Amino acid sequence: MKNMAKKIKVYIVGGFPPPTKETYGGQVTACIRLLESSFTKSYAVSTLNTSQISNPAPHFLIRLMFALKRLIFFNLYLIFMRPDVSIIFLGSGSSALEKGVMVCCARLLRVPIIVFPRAGALIKEYLCKKWFATFIRLTIGKSDLFLCQGASFQKFAIHQLGYDKSTSPIIPNWTASEEHLHIGERRKYDKYSDCPKILYLGWMEDFKGVIDLLEAVLLLRAAQINFHITFSGKGGALATARSFVKLHGLENYVSFTGWVDPAAKAALLETCEIFVLPSWSEGLPNSMIEAMSAGLACVLTSVGMIEDYVVGGRDALIVSPKNPTELADAIKILLIDCTAREKISKNGLLLARSNFTLEQGVSLLSDEINRITIKK
Numbered sequence: 565m566k567n568m569a570k571k572i573k574v575y576i577v578g579g580f581p582p583p584t585k586e587t588y589g590g591q592v593t594a595c596i597r598l599l600e601s602s603f604t605k606s607y608a609v610s611t612l613n614t615s616q617i618s619n620p621a622p623h624f625l626i627r628l629m630f631a632l633k634r635l636i637f638f639n640l641y642l643i644f645m646r647p648d649v650s651i652i653f654l655g656s657g658s659s660a661l662e663k664g665v666m667v668c669c670a671r672l673l674r675v676p677i678i679v680f681p682r683a684g685a686l687i688k689e690y691l692c693k694k695w696f697a698t699f700i701r702l703t704i705g706k707s708d709l710f711l712c713q714g715a716s717f718q719k720f721a722i723h724q725l726g727y728d729k730s731t732s733p734i735i736p737n738w739t740a741s742e743e744h745l746h747i748g749e750r751r752k753y754d755k756y757s758d759c760p761k762i763l764y765l766g767w768m769e770d771f772k773g774v775i776d777l778l779e780a781v782l783l784l785r786a787a788q789i790n791f792h793i794t795f796s797g798k799g800g801a802l803a804t805a806r807s808f809v810k811l812h813g814l815e816n817y818v819s820f821t822g823w824v825d826p827a828a829k830a831a832l833l834e835t836c837e838i839f840v841l842p843s844w845s846e847g848l849p850n851s852m853i854e855a856m857s858a859g860l861a862c863v864l865t866s867v868g869m870i871e872d873y874v875v876g877g878r879d880a881l882i883v884s885p886k887n888p889t890e891l892a893d894a895i896k897i898l899l900i901d902c903t904a905r906e907k908i909s910k911n912g913l914l915l916a917r918s919n920f921t922l923e924q925g926v927s928l929l930s931d932e933i934n935r936i937t938i939k940k
Contacts, residue, residue: 571606571607571608572607572608572648572649572933572934572937573607573608573610573645573646573647573648573649574607574608574609574610574647574648574649574650574651574933575610575611575612575641575642575645575647575649575650575651575675576595576598576609576610576611576612576650576651576652576653577611577612577614577638577650577651577652577653577663577666578591578592578594578595578611578612578613578614578615578651578652578653579591579592579593579594579595579596579613579614579615579653580592580595580596580599580611580612580613580615581613581615582613589615589767590682590737590847590849590850590851591615591653591655591682592615593739593850594653594682594737594738594739594850595611595653597738597739597741597922598738598925598926598929599611600922601738601922601923601926602923602926603926603929603930606930607930607933610641610645610647612634612637612638612641614634614653614659614662614663617630627658631658631662634662635662635665635666635669638666638669639669639673642669642670642673642675643673646675647675648676648937649675649676649677649678649933649936649937650666650670650675650676650677650678651678651679651680651929651933652666652667652677652678652679652680652707653680653682654679654680654681654682654683654686654704655681655682655683655685655686656683656685656686656688656689657685657689659683660681660686660689660696660699660700660704661699663679663704664699664700664702664703664704665703667679667703667704667706667707668703668706671706676708676936676937677707677708677709678707678708678709678711678932678933678936679704679707679709679710679711680711680735681704681710681711681712681713681717681847682713682847683845683847684716684717684845684846684847684848684867684868684869685845685847686700687716687717687720688845690720690724697724700725701724701725701726704725705725705726705727708731708936709731709732709733709932709936710725710727710731710732711732711733711734711735711929711932712732712733712734712735713734713735713736713737713847713848713869713872714734714736714848714869714872714873715734715869715872716868716869716872717732717734717847717869718732718733718734733928733932735925735928735929735932736848736873736919736920736924736925737848737850737853737920737925738920738921738922738923738924738925738926739850739853739854739920739922740853740854740856740857740916740917740919740920740921740922741854741857741922742921742922743826743830744830744833744854744857744858745857745858745913745916745917745921747830747833747834747857747858747859748856748857748858748859748909748913748916749859749913751858751859751909751913753902753906753909756837756902757837758790759790759791759792760790760791760792760837760838760898760899761791761792761793761794761835761836761837761838762791762792762793762794762836762837762838762839762840762895763793763794763796763832763833763836763838763839763840763855763860764777764793764794764795764796764797764839764840764841765796765797765829765832765839765841765851765854765855766796766797766841766843766849766851767797767798767799768795768797768798768799768800768801768802768805769799769800769801770800770801770844771843771844771845772799772801772841772842772843772844773841773842773843773844773865773885773886773891774795774801774804774805774842775801775804775805775808776842776885776886776887776888776891777793777840777842777888777891778805778808778809778812778814778818779888779892780842780888780889780891780892780895781793781814781817781818781892782812782814783888783889783892784892784895784896784899785814785817787892787896789896789899789900791817791895791899792816792817792818792819793817793818793819793840794818794819794820794821794832794836795818795819795820795821796820796821796822796823796824796829796832797822797823798822798823802820805820806820829854830858833854833855833857833858833860834858836860837860837861837898837905837909838860838861838862838863838895838898838899838905839851839852839855839856839860839861839862839863840862840863840864840891840895841855841862841863841864841865842863842864842865842883842885842891843865843867843868843885844865844867844885844886845867845868846865846867846868846869846870847868847869848868848869848870848872848873849868849870852864852870852874852880853916853920855912856879856880856912856913856915856916856920857913857916857917857920858913859909859910859912859913860909860912861880861881861898861904861905861906861908861909861912862874862879862880862881862908862912863880863881863882863883863891863894863895863898864880864881864882864883865882865883865884865885866882866883866884866885867885870882873915873919874912874915878907878908878911879908879911879912879915880908880912881894881897881898881908
């Protein structure tokens with residue numbers, strides 16, 4: 565009988581909520597997609613779920629208790645299971661603090677560590693808080709590899725944390741699913757609705773520019789343009805958004821769905837023509853990639869890693885954050901100019917197909933895992 569090659573043991577720390585729990589977000593989407601790919605056939609994969617138990621976040625003491633519990637479990641796994649490498653997905657704030665401690669523990673136990681930051685806010689927090697910057701340099705900055713969503717993150721890794729290009733490789737988001745790409749490829753441009761449909765997909769939070777978008781809706785209504793916008797998601801600004809709509813009589817222009825399951829999301833992507841993400845801060849947003857994959861013409865803000873890939877005026881319309889007037893003007897172009905909408909739609913689809921597919925991401929990630937475990 566032929567000897568089977570032993571699979572590399574990979575321990576992934578990230579967003580892996582149980583199937584029964586309604587948990588959403590960019591990190592969760594990326595982690596779940598990874599488990600659905602060929603990655604699990606090539607490696608012996610184990611996971612540790614660090615997704616938030618609720619939104620808004622629970623009391624600090626409750627979060628601390630869960631963080632300590634995860635840290636104990638993490639260390640026990642490293643000691644007794646001895647993975648060949650651990651991949652740690654992290655965000656900003658408390659996520660970075662918890663994951664930084666994990667990096668230190670893994671280094672003490674001599675387990676190679678790959679970190680993959682998923683929040684552009686990490687850079688902003690690093691540059692604004694000296695104590696946080698020191699912590700990141702002494703913990704996250706000591707990882708064996710620092711994976712970057714785009715060139716902006718790589719620049720940060722090199723100039724602030726002391727990595728070089730070989731230890732801070734770029735791996736784009738891998739959330740352009742075949743299902744959504746098929747929607748984009750089937751999109752028809754010969755018929756346009758008298759009332760174009762706009763989609764916002766993501767957390768309903770102030771920093772996502774939700775109220776900015778509603779103020780832009782007011783301006784578009786004043787311009788007597790027909791449209792309807794659907795907000796899909798939940799969060800701390802949802803109640804404020806609902807009150808805004810009621811106060812200004814926008815019920816005929818705006819609807820809210822809350823979070824939707826994959827089938828309902830696909831239906832929204834198929835029926836809408838325009839996608840708007842007016843965030844104040846981002847990494848490389850999954851919702852943008854999903855919208856481009858489905859052929860929606862996108863209006864985005866100039867934040868995070870977006871302009872590492874997106875060329876304004878070609879792949880999307882890009883505006884300044886926190887500027888409802890500029891946002892309304894960009895949306896208006898796509899509402900009234902069918903030629904511009906079609907061009908942006910097709911170019912965005914091409915961008916998604918060329919850069920953000922699952923197997924492309926898996927291939928790049930596998931290359932880095934194989935490289936680091938060979939060194940081991």
